[in-house]
Amino acid sequence: MEKPVVYDNGLNLEATELRLGLPGTNEPEKQSSTSVRSKKRASPEMAEETRSKSSSCISDADDDAPPPKAQVVGWPPVRSYRKNSFQQRKGEAEGAGMYVKVSMDGAPYLRKIDLKVYKSYPELLNALENMFKFRIGEYSEREGYNGSDYTPAYEDKDGDWMLVGDVPWEMFISSCKRLRIMKGSE
């Protein structure tokens, strides 16, 4: 990783050069690695890999965003047992299933679905449409769901009713407590 240090007239000019790169690297890091990236929210139509743990970022990142930096050994300095326990936690949560109640205005009884089964909003909405035999409109950030009487909403951890589709998928399934298909305009 380290290239040999070059001394010019006894001065190690490169070592004293101020730049944003890691010491020893040749090229300065691209600026975008240190500035806040613009984060486009994942709308239901877009691919859902944005939140995955894989290091290849696709979809909503800027086209000229630099590839993710190779992970440095032992950085950030987090103890291995902590890393392991968090990975395990995520893995287990996947195994356990995440059942939430789904109510539909006008329906005689509620249903339950396992959110873990779905990987994206389109999949979830599709499943809801099939379960309750209705059609949902087109999602847009500006106007919510257009083109149908039905609107999917969910109750989040704070007890507020939110429109399904606004936040990234992973954030949604970690905060969704129950679902409700609202009918008509309220």
Place this chain on the structure above:
Amino acid sequence: MDSKRKKDSPESNELTRSSPFPDEVLERVLGLVKSHKDRSSVSLVCKDWYNAERWSRTHVFIGNCYSVSPEIVARRFPNIRSVTLKGKPRFSDFNLVPLNWGADIHAWLVVFASKYPLLEELRLKRMTVTDESLEFLATTFTNFKALSLLSCDGFSTDGLAAIATHCKNMTELDIQENGIDDLGGGWLSCFPENFTSLEVLNFANLSSDVSFDALEKLVSRCRSLKFLKVNKNITLEQLQRLLECAPQLTELGTGSFHQELTTRQYAELESAFNNCKNLNTLSGLCEATPLYLPVLYPACMNLTFLNLSDAALQSGELAKLLDHCPNLQRLWVLDTVEDKGLEAVGLSCPLLEELRVFPADPYEQDVVHGVTEMGFVAVSYGCPRLHYVLYFCRQMTNAAVATIVKNCPDFTHFRLCVMNPGEPDYLTDEPMDEAFGAVVKNCTKLQRLAVSGLLTDLTFEYIGKYAKNLETLSVAFAGSSDWGMQCVLSGCSKLRKLEIRDCPFGNEALLSGLEKYESMRSLWMSACNVTMNACRRLAKQMPRLNVEVMKDEESDDSQADKVYVYRSVAGPRRDAPPFVLTL
């Protein structure tokens, strides 16, 4: 019986007697001195005091297991009952030290077996401990009572089984955060049925199931049990039963906190917590769902330490929980609580002294959440007693840190980790030099400092100039030249541990500290600009230092990739593996 002290010959007694007290009185008095630093000072007063101190000492603390040999320890201190040993360099926690590096406890145990057969306590940190060693420990030391293993490796649950089987007087079994081979939970069932002395049991980081039946019976019959930390396989329902058996607990680590409970079960759990009026420490709460956190509320009144680093709480949940913890002094959380959660900390925890914020997703590149400088600032306004902080974040500013240390000038431990290496002040794009300058100027009691972000030599000039009480410094991806490190070595008179990685410090810096290293415990430098020749020069000029180098596979012959320098009275290691070169 304690080894009896041989009396000096009568003549020398007359000549060297400086104190009017008989030895026995002096020993009795000095026996009350507990802190090992004080005892060190005591032993330097005069020969009588040195002798009285060594005979009366029952606990020895060895910060670097290679700085001394077990034989030397045993020769000086004949009456030791309790030993604390630390082994590998701290950066081994982050995979910077290869396996089989050393720090094996066995050689020590063999000496202790003959010199300290009545040994009662062993506390190890970053040591290698094999099952054979644990079995040897369990079967040799009949009076053995307390075993604490923190960040150790080399053993499996079989070793724990040996301890449980043979140690009849066990009061403490504390297995924390170790690289353990978990072969199954059967070890817990090895405690005999007539075994009742346990006071501390911590197996939170083990992953296999223990027999709940065995655990419940153990907890029931150990009436003096005070600390209980179970692993995440213990369900809420089981936890309730354990709490019914042991309402006297003062420290509790729960298992997982997300089982689906019936109303009755919920009520029973709440009632169980309600009976635990003595809890001062709470941890675990793995995968806690907000639904069940309220059962904790009745037990939180006397909490002084709340460890939520396994519970990915959101800000609202944390705020509600903290409302019930008015006496909190130490809080550990994940950054899922975000700045909003930390604002709640600032509002609800006026007595807070220690805060640690760990990253939930340390390797995610595109994370929008986590905590920022705002959360830290909010805490500093509300918690003037804050003196220990460990803070992982993705952005920070010089101005924020200046505000924080103005609000909290009593920092003794300031560990800031901006997770992107070389990250500047995100508002001004400048280096973070002024941030750490403010820390060392304002916090005169600072003992431990970890720096991060984009830093030039100026940071280290500040540290050398102002951090006069600094004992431990951790540096990564920082500095501009040798000058930085030289400032620290020459300025920080109380420096004991210096650990550096990925910095442009080279031979001149390394060699500038020649005399300094003998007054320090150790120096670690990895991925810097140090050469083998410089290390050889250091080793040659300072025979009382051990200079060890580990080379990376791809590096060229002249580079010293990982350098570990430490003072020792035991000479060079005799157990070094082939990849550790002692110069």
